[in-house]
Amino acid sequence: MAQASRRDRTAISREDFDAVVFDLDGVITRTAEVHFLAWKRMFDDYLSEWARREGRKQEPFGSQDYQHHVDGKPRYEGVKAFLASRGIELPYGTPEDGPDKETVCGLGNRKNEIFRQLLREGGVRVFEHAVDLVRRLRDKGFGVAVVTSSKNCKDVLEAAGIEDLFDVRVDGLVAARDGLAGKPAPDTFVAAAERLGSRPERVAVFEDAESGVEAGHRGHFRLVVGVDRVGHGPELARSGADVVLTDLAEVEVRA
Known part of the structure; x- marks a missing residue:
């Protein structure tokens, strides 16, 4: 099978995806x-x-x-x-x-x-292009979730003014309550996909951490995007990222 072009690999379409899952720190917010x-x-x-x-x-x-x-x-x-x-x-x-x-x-x-x-x-600053991407996905009818090992997720979202941006939140408190293993195990990502009414082969993952990218890869998600904020793109690729981006403005959302 011919490999998809980079453009196709940075496009989220309703034909191939139901939902998108985002890490929080370093992807959506600058709390990293x-x-x-x-x-x-x-x-x-x-x-x-x-x-x-x-x-x-x-x-x-x-x-x-x-x-x-x-x-x-x-x-x-x-x-x-x-x-x-x-x-x-x-x-x-x-x-x-x-x-x-x-x-x-x-x-x-x-x-x-x-x-x-x-x-x-x-306080908390956000990555504007990441927030814009989440809004574009919501406008096109995709489910969106935030997955983080942090137990401060609610406080961070509120401090950033984006507490209503996500349909599903799977954080450290949820993981502890439900007995979900943390990254690099895929459990929290899989749980988010299930809560969005989908399954990994129809979900994209956006992660900036090597452990999170590995979790997406091990969970067999359709697309794992490594978000390179600090110049560690090669490490993200080795951990299992299908594509590595430095700016989420590059992602196309197709109805």
Whole structure:
């Protein structure tokens, strides 16, 4: 079979698709930069404490750490993955752990406190072309969902003024309630497709995280679009993206 042209691969038509699923941070909203700052502040503080205690230097948390170990994953899984990359092992703890507790959950909760503080101080900006794409899809009758591992999804959408933009929301709270595995497992994307009354082979996924792209690929979605905001297009392609875009204005919506 001849490969579809790039134009066809960046077009969403009613003939081939029923619905579209979007990641939130880094695709719709510019909260990825806020998440990165929160992760960096939390991890850099912890690594400094750890280095003083253990007498072994640790490099600060960087953008590559964020992309490879944290971005797109449930918060506690991100903590665990990054610490493992630095050879640090902590007790997992419980989600009720306070932010001062030295456990995976405690560090995750510490990061969330920092994130919410930054959110209150700076608000939320959106990617205008992404919001425009969602509106164009809605106008043509496509179902649209937002899927994120964040448990702050509702707050972020409200802060950005787009809380009514999506038909379905599958976030970290829904995943915990329904026992859905986080990305790179495809469970949350599949759940969103089902809630939109469709199935993966009729749904497109837009993701900026390598773990999210892998989830779309593993879920056998008809189209997985990697959204490259930070120059990691090759990594998105290797993770399973069918096409990589830097600007969602390139996407055509066909009735």
